[in-house]
Amino acid sequence: MRHIDEYRDGTLARAIAAKIAGEAMPDRHYQFMEFCGGHTHAISRYGIEDLLPPNVQMVHGPGCPVCVLPIGRIDDAISLAMRPGVTLCTYADLMRVPASGGASLLKAKAAGADIRMVYSTLDVIRIAEAEPCREVVFFAIGFETTTPSTALAIRLAHRKSLTNFTVFCNHVLTPPAIRAILDTPDTAEGARVRVDGFVGPAHVSTVIGTKPYESVSAEFRKPVVVAGFEPLDVVQAILMLVRQVNDGRFEVENQYIRAVTAEGNLIAQREIAEVFELRAAFEWRGLGELPASALQIRDAYADLDAERRFALETVSAADNPACECGDILRGLKKPAECKLFGTVCSPESPMGSCMVSPEGACAAHWTYGRFRDIARAASTQAAE
Amino acid sequence: MNELRLRPRKLDIRNGRVDLSHGAGGRATAQLVEEIFLRAFDNPLLNRGNDQAAFDVPAGRMVMSTDGYVISPLFFPGGDIGSLAVHGTINDVAMAGARPLHLAASYIIEEGFPLADLQRIANSMASAAREAGVAIVTGDTKVVERGKGDGVFISTTGIGLVPAGLDLSAEFARPGDRVILSGSIGDHGVAVMSKRSNLGFETELLSDSAALHELVAEMVRAAGPSLRVLRDPTRGGLAAALNELAQQSGCGFLIDESAIPVRGEVAAACELLGLDPLNVANEGKLIAIVAPEAAELLLSIMRRHPLGHESALIGQVTHDPQCFVQMTTSFGGGRIVDWLGGEQLPRIC
Numbered sequence: 001m002r003h004i005d006e007y008r009d010g011t012l013a014r015a016i017a018a019k020i021a022g023e024a025m026p027d028r029h030y031q032f033m034e035f036c037g038g039h040t041h042a043i044s045r046y047g048i049e050d051l052l053p054p055n056v057q058m059v060h061g062p063g064c065p066v067c068v069l070p071i072g073r074i075d076d077a078i079s080l081a082m083r084p085g086v087t088l089c090t091y092a093d094l095m096r097v098p099a100s101g102g103a104s105l106l107k108a109k110a111a112g113a114d115i116r117m118v119y120s121t122l123d124v125i126r127i128a129e130a131e132p133c134r135e136v137v138f139f140a141i142g143f144e145t146t147t148p149s150t151a152l153a154i155r156l157a158h159r160k161s162l163t164n165f166t167v168f169c170n171h172v173l174t175p176p177a178i179r180a181i182l183d184t185p186d187t188a189e190g191a192r193v194r195v196d197g198f199v200g201p202a203h204v205s206t207v208i209g210t211k212p213y214e215s216v217s218a219e220f221r222k223p224v225v226v227a228g229f230e231p232l233d234v235v236q237a238i239l240m241l242v243r244q245v246n247d248g249r250f251e252v253e254n255q256y257i258r259a260v261t262a263e264g265n266l267i268a269q270r271e272i273a274e275v276f277e278l279r280a281a282f283e284w285r286g287l288g289e290l291p292a293s294a295l296q297i298r299d300a301y302a303d304l305d306a307e308r309r310f311a312l313e314t315v316s317a318a319d320n321p322a323c324e325c326g327d328i329l330r331g332l333k334k335p336a337e338c339k340l341f342g343t344v345c346s347p348e349s350p351m352g353s354c355m356v357s358p359e360g361a362c363a364a365h366w367t368y369g370r371f372r373d374i375a376r377a378a379s380t381q382a383a384e
Numbered sequence: 385m386n387e388l389r390l391r392p393r394k395l396d397i398r399n400g401r402v403d404l405s406h407g408a409g410g411r412a413t414a415q416l417v418e419e420i421f422l423r424a425f426d427n428p429l430l431n432r433g434n435d436q437a438a439f440d441v442p443a444g445r446m447v448m449s450t451d452g453y454v455i456s457p458l459f460f461p462g463g464d465i466g467s468l469a470v471h472g473t474i475n476d477v478a479m480a481g482a483r484p485l486h487l488a489a490s491y492i493i494e495e496g497f498p499l500a501d502l503q504r505i506a507n508s509m510a511s512a513a514r515e516a517g518v519a520i521v522t523g524d525t526k527v528v529e530r531g532k533g534d535g536v537f538i539s540t541t542g543i544g545l546v547p548a549g550l551d552l553s554a555e556f557a558r559p560g561d562r563v564i565l566s567g568s569i570g571d572h573g574v575a576v577m578s579k580r581s582n583l584g585f586e587t588e589l590l591s592d593s594a595a596l597h598e599l600v601a602e603m604v605r606a607a608g609p610s611l612r613v614l615r616d617p618t619r620g621g622l623a624a625a626l627n628e629l630a631q632q633s634g635c636g637f638l639i640d641e642s643a644i645p646v647r648g649e650v651a652a653a654c655e656l657l658g659l660d661p662l663n664v665a666n667e668g669k670l671i672a673i674v675a676p677e678a679a680e681l682l683l684s685i686m687r688r689h690p691l692g693h694e695s696a697l698i699g700q701v702t703h704d705p706q707c708f709v710q711m712t713t714s715f716g717g718g719r720i721v722d723w724l725g726g727e728q729l730p731r732i733c
Contacts, residue, residue, distance in 0.1 A: 370708075
């Protein structure tokens with residue numbers, strides 16, 4: 001595949017990895033967080049950890065939109081879908097996310113709810129037009145990547161005066177989440193996460209550009225390198241982070257120059273601004289309530305807002321108390337350090353947010369990397 | 385009083401539809417069976433018209449396998465539910481190293497299903513069976529009310545005969561054995577997905593749906609007792625098949641990503657949809673586990689057969705109490721190749 005294979009070249013990867021090993025100072029430990037689930041997936045899928053020296057480690061961040069969606073909002077979506085006359089349209093990866101009491105959209109569908117998996121917001125418009133007697137609700141989730149297409153659908157429905165189409169908006173913002181991770185007060189054990197820098201979002205940055213990270217980077221004195229989702233992108237970004245740390249710099253750099261500019265996609269930003277405004281606060285699964293971290297539909301489009309049409313009042317629901325997702329999302333713990341990991345919590349029956357999507361830290365580690373835990377346990381045992 | 389002996393009017397295959405009377409067991413059922421199925425399958429055992437087929441069996445070990453086909457869409461590039469129902473069951477029989485002898489076919493048809501489509505499916509089954517040299521010798525037809533099926537479901541059962549002395553089974557895999565794959569993966573799944581209404585992307589790709597028993601016969605002749613296991617990686621793809629074999633054998637696998645053949649179109653479609661070719665279904669491929677000393681010979685024999693000319697040595701069986709299927713990625717790292725939790729769902733970002 002042209003424009004894909006070039007970014008998966010193993011020989012080039014090993015050359016960059018050799019530079020990382022050569023330039024990383026042996027007496028220093030480097031810990032970087034990849035914010036996005038797309039990066040987590042690439043790191044696990046291509047075995048990038050195996051290419052890094054032992055003193056350069058990656059921790060997985062909260063940038064998986066499915067993972068951070070709180071249980072209460074999924075409960076809302078299920079209760080919407082169970083109403084007679086409602087058709088709920090959703091991206092497929094939300095189907096299995098566990099809600100309260102062991103429910104999920106997949107189970108609701110089996111119980112008779114009209115839930116349809118779509119690939120595009122325009123599919124939802126088509127369904128609403130074809131079935132005027134159904135109340136068609138789009139379960140909108142995602143970071144800035146998917147927000148423009150939701151905005152587009154809302155504008156289109158508005159122009160077409162569609163009366164049976166609404167959006168249940170759960171769009172969240174990236175920079176406030178990065179800030180929340182860095183701003184976390186020390187835990188009881190006094191273990192504030194030590195992140196030396198971030199591999200910054202790929203697709204999100206195509207929309208918002210690199211500028212929005214600058215204030216966070218400057219305030220917390222942490223380097224950010226925006227990188228693509230291909231494995232070579234990630235390896236190169238890690239090298240760039242190592243160099244910044246070595247030089248004592250904390251800049252926002254752009255590795256993903258083939259898609260990302262400093263300003264981002266101004267047309268997409270305009271669409272978003274036209275339709276959405278900041279929410280005062282929004283709950284993130286694993287991170288808790290974060291101020292100004294999500295979007296809601298503006299009054300001008302209130303008739304297309306499912307929360308208003310159906311008078312939804314989200315009730316917050318807690319995760320399993322033994323679940324360590326909060327600490328894992330902040331980079332304080334590794335998936336294998338959670339007692340639930342691989343025992344009662346697995347991709348087949350996820351308990352916590354990090355296990356629900358293939359991009360979640362726990363699911364990625366379970367699916368691609370858990371053989372390393374066995375090797376690690378064996379070598380620890382041998383050492384003892 | 386001639387009309388008492390009048391035969392019913394012929395089925396209007398071009399415009400007609402299956403209705404509940406076609407499943408009621410009366411004259412309409414008999415007519416449907418005769419004009420569509422008997423005409424298509426036409427063989428002496430079936431033509432006797434009994435509720436079962438009676439035949440002599442040779443001495444030796446027999447195998448039997450059954451499979452239900454519920455594919456959507458019913459017609460896809462490179463095949464349809466009919467050819468698939470023949471190939472799939474023949475392959476399940478052949479994976480025991482057996483020569484398939486006979487097939488039985490059972491249909492559950494939804495009221496309102498076009499007769500023209502039913503005939504097209506029956507004809508496709510007939511030609512697939514004829515090409516494979518295996519007759520459909522008995523069958524059954526049922527009709528369910530509209531909304532209680534999805535067009536047509538087909539279930540086929542096959543029996544076959546295993547050559548003397550041959551016993552293929554997953555528990556015979558042992559560390560050091562080699563793993564050979566008979567060709568590119570993901571062709572069937574991607575060809576089918578390209579025709580689903582909500583995806584609809586353009587591709588020239590055809591399903592790999594094919595009967596593998598002749599390839600298997602060559603392999604058995606060449607490698608004989610060095611052959612330990614055969615498995616066709618259908619639903620769940622190569623990943624699911626290897627994990628099943630790992631669980632059954634109590635061993636692990638180590639495979640090499642760069643050795644696994646994947647067509648450019650399949651790789652591109654999977655990229656677009658967020659799928660992994662390792663999890664995508666195949667209907668004309670097999671995995672062979674063979675003793676290391678016979679691997680090269682088996683590979684060369686397989687490559688000489690049209691259904692195996694892209695065969696590749698993709699890895700080996702390992703000692704692993706965890707039964708992990710591990711893979712060296714083409715990027716140079718290592719990872720697990722796991723089962724899917726449920727259906728493979730596209731990612732959104």
